[in-house]
Amino acid sequence: MEFTIVGKNMEVTPALDAAVREKLGRLDRFFSSGTTVHVTMSVEKDRHRIEVTIPVKDGVIRSEQSSNDMYVSIDLVEEVIERQLKKYKNKIADRNASRESFRKEYLERDYLDDEGIKIVRKKQFDMKPMYPEDACVQMELLGHSFYMFCNAETEEINVVYKRKGGTYGLIEPEN
Numbered sequence: 001m002e003f004t005i006v007g008k009n010m011e012v013t014p015a016l017d018a019a020v021r022e023k024l025g026r027l028d029r030f031f032s033s034g035t036t037v038h039v040t041m042s043v044e045k046d047r048h049r050i051e052v053t054i055p056v057k058d059g060v061i062r063s064e065q066s067s068n069d070m071y072v073s074i075d076l077v078e079e080v081i082e083r084q085l086k087k088y089k090n091k092i093a094d095r096n097a098s099r100e101s102f103r104k105e106y107l108e109r110d111y112l113d114d115e116g117i118k119i120v121r122k123k124q125f126d127m128k129p130m131y132p133e134d135a136c137v138q139m140e141l142l143g144h145s146f147y148m149f150c151n152a153e154t155e156e157i158n159v160v161y162k163r164k165g166g167t168y169g170l171i172e173p174e175n
Contacts, residue, residue, distance in 0.1 A: 001028050001035050008042035016041065019071055023078045024052065030085050031056075041070060048073050052081060061085070127157070135160045136168050 005012055005020055020039055027037075031054070038053040049066035050073045061084060065076040129152035130138070139147035139160055146161040151172070159171040 001025060001031060001037055003037050003039060005039045005041070008040060010041060010043045012041060016070060016074075019074050020050075023074050024081075026078065027054075027081060027085075030082075041073075043070075050074055050077050052077050054081070129155065132158065132160055132170050 001024070003021055003024070005017055007016075020041075024037055024039070028035075035054060035056070038055075040051045042049050046068050047066045048068065048070035049064065050070065051064045052062065054061040061081060063077045063080040063084070065073045065080060067073045067076065127148075127150040129150045131152050132149075135147050135149040135158070138149070139145075139162070146159055148157060148159050150156070151158045154172070156173055158173075161169045161171070163169050
């Protein structure tokens with residue numbers, strides 16, 4: 001595996017670099033040779049955050065973790081990515097195009113699907129057209145962190161969501 005390690009608001013010390021390469025190097029058993037791992041570490045107040053992005057054919061594997069210690073964050077992000085790989089192995093293997101990004105041993109091994117995706121509730125409701133600002137107000141009234149609606153301007157399904165810092169985001173389909 002090849003690593004690209006970057007620090008934001010911090011210097012990546014040789015000890016941190018070695019810890020990232022050691023911990024995330026364990027994921028090498030899942031990926032084919034030449035896989036690049038992009039790591040961004042940052043410190044904001046007392047939060048030590050690490051973002052790991054692993055581009056694979058037809059997709060990306062990504063995790064972001066934070067804690068009060070960068071070494072703990074590194075441990076957490078490695079565990080999450082490994083859990084994701086085990087959990088979604090069958091879905092990854094079914095997409096033939098992405099198979100070449102992974103080692104043969106990983107694709108052939110069975111992992112327990114103990115955390116399978118289960119939809120436990122289904123909702124249906126009438127979507128009256130509204131403007132994104134009105135959808136934000138409705139989302140706040142419901143106490144949700146996102147709200148799906150029919151955009152009155154475009155007549156397409158959109159989603160508004162609450163962002164960190166009290167701002168809002170809008171998700172629209174590409175045309």
